[in-house]
Amino acid sequence: MICVCLQDMEVTLIAFGIARDILQERKLNWELVSGSTIGDLKAALHATYPDFDKLRSLRCAVNEEYVSDTHTVQEGDEIVLIPPVSGG
Amino acid sequence: MICVCLQDMEVTLIAFGIARDILQERKLNWELVSGSTIGDLKAALHATYPDFDKLRSLRCAVNEEYVSDTHTVQEGDEIVLIPPVSGG
């Protein structure tokens, strides 16, 4: 992906399970407009990687806690992409 | 106990748990009028051993199956006295 638009915040995405297969990376730097929410990030991910549309769900975690779509992303956040879990 | 009344049927009682303590025997021969039911036997036992009144329940089994109070006793039956069970 070549990102040519001007952005003012960078976060790190960490992907597990099928999310890692979709990104083809465990870790990926990602640029976002300042003030973006988790919902904004997910929309951008779905636009860039349409395979996310096929998942049953996609949750995100920051600091080892689930965060909702309305959560505001901070510069430098490590955002963990959590596709449907299947432990047990 | 001395049983002087005329009876025409003998069964064997087998007692477990607190029923054995009450009878002070594991096995006891018992005489009954022909055609008696389990209910009749239990009434006779309660009359002879009032400690049975203190139990939460008293069930009987014949041929390794529970039998109801209306079950008719047969000559020679082995009747197992089953006080409240407490396995597990």
Place this chain on the structure above:
Amino acid sequence: MTTIQQQIDIRLTASTLQLAAVQTWLGEAGVGGSCVFVGTVRNRTREKAVRYLEFEAYIPMAESEMRKIAEQSCQRWPLQKVAIHHRVGHLEIGDIPVLIAVSAAHRDAAFAACRYCIDTLKESVPIWKKEVFEDGEEWVAAHP
């Protein structure tokens, strides 16, 4: 083809009950989930210290009632295996008097059947537990 006999393991024994033995046995099935209930001899009943317990059983009928419970469970839920093991004789604090293991493709069935087995065992299986205290003894649940 698995028959109901191969699925069911009933034991009434004076030997120590072991979870490890059940693990091996459950592992032989193509199971998804197993629910195991383990009873343990409690160290206190109504504030009196229990020194040890004696379990007495009317053995042939106890085995037959345990088998009935397992068979009823297999009829009522889609199960793969049911084990019902019970100790008799002398038990110390911490020993396992009862061990029930139920395996099924789906955990709903495993939980429901395991619960059914222990509840029904406590109602219908002719086994009696005597608690022995420092100053006496008592048949459990005999009196209201």
Place this chain on the structure above:
Amino acid sequence: MTTIQQQIDIRLTASTLQLAAVQTWLGEAGVGGSCVFVGTVRNRTREKAVRYLEFEAYIPMAESEMRKIAEQSCQRWPLQKVAIHHRVGHLEIGDIPVLIAVSAAHRDAAFAACRYCIDTLKESVPIWKKEVFEDGEEWVAAHP
């Protein structure tokens, strides 16, 4: 005085899970009954033969979510001990991916809490299971 930390045993490990280890641990409590749930790797999913499974976890969060589940259980029910153990890495058919053990004075609480733990674990703990077949592989439950 038992604290909540002593009651809870959380493990996310690449080593074999053993029921026997849980038996010893449960035996230390003054328990009445324990309910144990044991997952087992199934040998068939939708008619395709599974060769083996790979479990991946977001380890720090998985441990923290497992601990939350155990703590919530202790708050909601009168429990003595809660163990939640989960495997990661390569698992063969018949291996145990998850083992949950809950002990309580009364079996109602043990059954309810054990059920809550496995249900909640399957919803919220970031662990992912990949089934590997002869002709491919698949992340379980990823797609609708």
